[in-house]
Each structure stands twice: as C-alpha cells, then as structure tokens.
Amino acid sequence: MIFRLHTPTGRLARIVPLMVYHEGYNPPHPVDRLLPDGSVNLIIDLTDAPKFIFDNSTLRPVQTCRRAWFSGTRTTPISISTGPASSMLVLSFHPAAADVVLGESMVHFTDVVVDADAIWGPSVDLFREHLLDLKDVSARFRLAEAWVADRIAGASMPDERVRNVVSLVARTPEQVSVQALAVATGYSRKHLVHLFREHVGVPPKQFQRICRFQRLTARLETAAEPDWARLALETGFSDQAHMIREFRLFSGFSPSEYMRAKGDALGYVPVPER
Numbered sequence: 370m371i372f373r374l375h376t377p378t379g380r381l382a383r384i385v386p387l388m389v390y391h392e393g394y395n396p397p398h399p400v401d402r403l404l405p406d407g408s409v410n411l412i413i414d415l416t417d418a419p420k421f422i423f424d425n426s427t428l429r430p431v432q433t434c435r436r437a438w439f440s441g442t443r444t445t446p447i448s449i450s451t452g453p454a455s456s457m458l459v460l461s462f463h464p465a466a467a468d469v470v471l472g473e474s475m476v477h478f479t480d481v482v483v484d485a486d487a488i489w490g491p492s493v494d495l496f497r498e499h500l501l502d503l504k505d506v507s508a509r510f511r512l513a514e515a516w517v518a519d520r521i522a523g524a525s526m527p528d529e530r531v532r533n534v535v536s537l538v539a540r541t542p543e544q545v546s547v548q549a550l551a552v553a554t555g556y557s558r559k560h561l562v563h564l565f566r567e568h569v570g571v572p573p574k575q576f577q578r579i580c581r582f583q584r585l586t587a588r589l590e591t592a593a594e595p596d597w598a599r600l601a602l603e604t605g606f607s608d609q610a611h612m613i614r615e616f617r618l619f620s621g622f623s624p625s626e627y628m629r630a631k632g633d634a635l636g637y638v639p640v641p642e643r
Contacts (some may be wrong), residue, residue, distance in 0.1 A: 375510040392456040400640035409467040411460040423448040427547040437485035441478025465535040465568045475570035511630040515593040530554040542580035543605025582619045
C-alpha cells in the first residue's frame with residue numbers, strides 16, 4: 370500500500386492545509402465507520418468501482434459515490450465501503466475555509482456528501498482525468514494545488530478571526546468557551562454563532578464538542594487501560610457520565626466498546642460483514 374501526506378504552503382495552506390494520497394487500500398473488512406473529527410474533504414477516487422455509504426444501523430446502502438465527492442462537517446459517524454483496492458486523493462480543507470472554494474455557505478453541507486460535479490461542474494471530472502494521466506504522486510499533489518488555486522483565484526479569503534478561532538478550538542477544545550471565543554474575535558456571541566454556521570457548518574459549541582470528542586479518541590490511541598474518570602476531566606468533560614453520553618452520541622459506542630472495536634487508524638472503526 371502507498372500512503373503519502375502533502376502540506377501545501379503559502380496562501381494555499383490557509384485553504385487546504387493537508388492532502389492525502391493512498392493506493393492499494395484493501396482491508397479484510399467491507400465497511401469502515403468514520404467518526405466525526407471536524408474535517409471537510411474533497412475525495413477524488415482514482416478507481417472506477419463505485420463506493421457506498423451505508424446506514425449505520427442496518428448497513429444497507431443509502432448512497433453511491435463515484436469519481437469525486439465532497440463531504441462537509443460531520444456530527445454523526447458515517448459508514449463507507451473499503452474496497453476493492455481503493456486509490457484516492459483527499460483534499461482536506463481548513464474547516465473555516467472550504468466555503469471559499471465552494472462559493473456558498475457550509476451550512477448546506479453539514480452531515481452531507483455531495484457529488485463533486487454538482488458543485489464544480491465538469492472542471493472536477495477534468496481534474497480527475499488529468500490526475501489519472503499522471504503516475505507520480507508528487508505530480509498529482511502539484512496538480513491538486515493548481516486546481517485549488519484556480520478555484521480561489523480572485524476570491525475573498527476566509528475571515529481571519531474566525532479561521533484563527535476555529536484553529537484554537539481544534540487545538541484546545543477543553544480550554545475554551547463560546548463567550549471567550551466571542552471576546553477573542555471582538556464579535557458578539559450571536560454574530561460569532563452566525564459566522565460559524567456560514568463558514569464551518571455548525572455553531573461554535575457543536576464544533577467544540579466534536580473537537581473535544583476527537584481529542585478524547587486521540588488520547589485513547591495510547592491508553593491501554595484508561596482511567597476513565599481522570600481522562601474525562603483532562604479532556605474537558607464535566608464528569609465520566611458526561612463523557613460517555615457524548616462519546617455514544619458521536620460514535621454509537623461507549624468508550625469501552627470503542628476500545629474493543631477500533632482499528633489501527635484514529636477515528637476508524639472496522640465493521641465486519643453481517
């Protein structure tokens with residue numbers, strides 16, 4: 370399997386701080402459950418096999434994805450097919466900057482996966498075709514940078530105060546309050562909530578809860594036998610019961626169930642065939 374990360378620089382990094390390429394991913398389980406992590410992604414599938422989104426409870430297909438699709442901020446887990454032998458380029462947008470490339474409010478994309486050509490028209494299919502013509506991974510990253518640069522040419526850059534606040538919440542979700550965020554930006558609380566909905570897709574409190582959950586799952590990667598009560602307080606929950614409620618809401622598992630079910634990658638849970 371090939372797995373490569375790429376970090377753009379300069380102006381582009383404010384929009385797309387990370388690109389991921391993988392090739393030959395073909396695990397034995399048929400479905401991956403991805404947990405909410407605050408990410409916003411454009412996925413370019415470089416194979417012809419359709420991918421499916423499944424109902425989390427029944428695992429029945431509810432949506433088919435082909436070629437390229439955009440996934441907005443998620444507040445619930447999403448179950449997706451793993452194969453066969455997928456090869457993908459993923460553009461991971463800054464949560465407060467994807468709307469610059471979309472050209473519309475992020476509130477329309479919360480918990481939604483949309484065919485990319487419904488947003489960008491034939492340009493995204495042409496982009497994919499050019500990616501397929503290239504065999505060098507670095508060249509594919511360069512082409513992706515050029516495609517994004519074309520999309521943002523002449524566009525207004527994201528509100529820097531909102532972008533910085535979003536980054537602050539993502540780094541330290543257990544240490545900030547919505548009121549403190551409003552003070553930091555100079556906006557009223559009401560206006561900050563409005564801006565978050567427009568640029569991120571969810572209000573600041575919801576985004577903070579997602580990031581706090583993500584921080585907890587990251588801690589669990591290195592906690593073989595967690596002290597749940599202590600971990601709850603260290604990651605910003607009021608107590609262990611609060612942590613369990615939030616964890617079940619965002620993942621469908623209790624923390625201990627997640628520890629038994631989780632895979633090797635952060636936020637991925639392999640789902641066996643039923």
